Amino acid sequence: MGQQEGCIARHFSHYGKLSENDRRQLDALESASTSVAKGQVLWQEGDTARDFCALQSGWAYSFRHLEGGARHILEIYLPGDVIGLHEFPFKQRLSSVAMLEDGEIRSIANRQLLNLFRESTRITSACFAACSYQQAVLSERLVHLSRRSARQRVAYLLFEIGCRLRRNNDEQLRERFRLPLSQQQLADALGLSPVHVSRTLTAFRQEGLLKLARGWVHMLDMQALACEGSVVGCLQDHLVQTA
Numbered sequence: 001m002g003q004q005e006g007c008i009a010r011h012f013s014h015y016g017k018l019s020e021n022d023r024r025q026l027d028a029l030e031s032a033s034t035s036v037a038k039g040q041v042l043w044q045e046g047d048t049a050r051d052f053c054a055l056q057s058g059w060a061y062s063f064r065h066l067e068g069g070a071r072h073i074l075e076i077y078l079p080g081d082v083i084g085l086h087e088f089p090f091k092q093r094l095s096s097v098a099m100l101e102d103g104e105i106r107s108i109a110n111r112q113l114l115n116l117f118r119e120s121t122r123i124t125s126a127c128f129a130a131c132s133y134q135q136a137v138l139s140e141r142l143v144h145l146s147r148r149s150a151r152q153r154v155a156y157l158l159f160e161i162g163c164r165l166r167r168n169n170d171e172q173l174r175e176r177f178r179l180p181l182s183q184q185q186l187a188d189a190l191g192l193s194p195v196h197v198s199r200t201l202t203a204f205r206q207e208g209l210l211k212l213a214r215g216w217v218h219m220l221d222m223q224a225l226a227c228e229g230s231v232v233g234c235l236q237d238h239l240v241q242t243a
Helices: 007-013 020-029 110-119 121-147 150-169 183-190 194-207 222-228 233-242
Strands: 034-036 041-043 051-057 060-065 071-077 096-099 103-109 176-178 210-213 216-219
Touching: 007 020, 007 051, 007 121, 020 110, 020 121, 051 110, 060 183, 071 183, 103 110, 110 121, 121 150, 150 176, 150 183, 150 194, 150 216, 150 222, 183 194, 194 210
Parallel strands: none
Antiparallel strands: 034 103, 041 096, 051 103, 060 071, 060 096, 176 216, 210 216
16 A cells, blocks of 8 residues: 555555545545454444444454354455445444454444545546446346356455455556465355365366466466456456466
């Protein structure tokens, strides 16, 4: 992250043009950064939703506990993402959020952002667009969870993460990126068993699509991986730009 621009302004700028005054106002919202540890729960499902936060560094995830002790990971948050913004109109948290690794967050009170909505239509539009993009990504992932094979699910999620890393950091689609998730956590995000995830990753490695080693993903054939994952919609633009 650049030192002259806060996480919120940087995030919103991907979805709409902001004036310098808009950026200054958004920067002023952010509190001092708070260090958070791997495994630390930022909030629990059902807690009062008074604020949201920007993930300055580190990875995090949202999840719901299911019957019998199972867990489903709803979203994986990357450095630069905004967490909890979709809960803005709700009184209670819709899901729990925890850190995948050590990191830093900056908290913002909901009422502060509401005040900016009254002053700037550009900030309102950018916030709406950011939430709409997130919804589009989640909707596409839902199709994969309900109708796709294990191969398609794994390929799509890894390609999605690569696209989002590029979006957050204004870089080319990363052919190689760090992935601080265990196979159990990947399984929890994909609705699969760890065995299915392991077998799929092994098959992709043998076919020359990708390899996962020591917490790093190497996408060896992005076009083939995108095809395997049936990448369409909001992620297709990233594929076209890198073709």
